[in-house]
Amino acid sequence: MRGLLIPLLLLSLGLHGAARAGDYLTIQQGALPLVFSVPHGGDVPLAGEPERVKGIKVKDDRVNELATAIQRQLREKSGKQAYLVGANISRKYVDFNRKAEEAYESPAAAPVYAAYYAALRGAVDTVRQQPGALLVDIHGQSFDKGAIFRGTGSGLTAQNTPFYGQPNGLITRLEAGGLNVLPKAADEKETHFSGGTIVRVFGYQNPQGIDSVQLEFGANWRADAERIEQTATVVADALLAHLRAAGYR
Numbered sequence: 001m002r003g004l005l006i007p008l009l010l011l012s013l014g015l016h017g018a019a020r021a022g023d024y025l026t027i028q029q030g031a032l033p034l035v036f037s038v039p040h041g042g043d044v045p046l047a048g049e050p051e052r053v054k055g056i057k058v059k060d061d062r063v064n065e066l067a068t069a070i071q072r073q074l075r076e077k078s079g080k081q082a083y084l085v086g087a088n089i090s091r092k093y094v095d096f097n098r099k100a101e102e103a104y105e106s107p108a109a110a111p112v113y114a115a116y117y118a119a120l121r122g123a124v125d126t127v128r129q130q131p132g133a134l135l136v137d138i139h140g141q142s143f144d145k146g147a148i149f150r151g152t153g154s155g156l157t158a159q160n161t162p163f164y165g166q167p168n169g170l171i172t173r174l175e176a177g178g179l180n181v182l183p184k185a186a187d188e189k190e191t192h193f194s195g196g197t198i199v200r201v202f203g204y205q206n207p208q209g210i211d212s213v214q215l216e217f218g219a220n221w222r223a224d225a226e227r228i229e230q231t232a233t234v235v236a237d238a239l240l241a242h243l244r245a246a247g248y249r
């Protein structure tokens with residue numbers, strides 16, 4: 001993985017851009033068959049470029065901190081972490097959860113966008129054959145602050161039935177840990193935040209895809225450092241239970 005990813009990054013960014021990749025993206029190597037994408041938590045401006053004129057530009061507050069806490073909990077519980085691709089660059093300049101033609105306006109954002117997808121593709125290819133392989137696209141929403149919305153295109157990008165299995169399905173365990181995930185049943189249609197470009201590009205409906213779920217954490221679940229730690233503990237436990245239930249050892 002490490003050998004593959006770095007040349008891909010250099011290739012897609014070019015020599016000049018490569019020096020800045022660390023500013024715009026966070027890329028972490030993993031060992032578990034889990035891939036985290038965190039596209040909307042960044043603050044860093046695109047150097048010398050104007051903000052986008054079109055599209056949603058609002059930050060998902062504290063989702064980078066939430067993802068960091070989930071990684072730490074995974075390491076404490078299993079000794080391993082997930083692959084992670086996250087935005088440091090602000091959504092004001094690029095929205096990684098949109099198709100390229102809608103994601104950015106400045107051409108200078110193109111190599112950063114390409115690097116985000118190359119890193120996710122490398123991670124997905126690495127974990128694809130492993131039991132329970134799962135991509136989680138991590139977001140924050142304030143539409144319903146007490147809810148966490150599942151986004152799979154209503155079962156298009158992930159097989160939802162195992163998530164609700166007893167007692168170790170991913171969503172079963174999130175609920176058992178006190179989190180409020182909507183919808184409440186595997187076959188129930190998603191009415192809000194049903195999944196963006198990332199889960200649709202990497203989802204299991206594609207020949208090279210894996211189960212991919214967007215999770216939109218309401219503001220209450222990431223209100224402060226203490227709550228983030230509580231949420232992350234439950235999420236890490238649920239992800240490890242999901243992997244064990246799928247036969248990962």
Ligand SMILES: [Zn+2]
Pocket residue numbers: 040060138139140
């Ligand atoms: Zn988001």
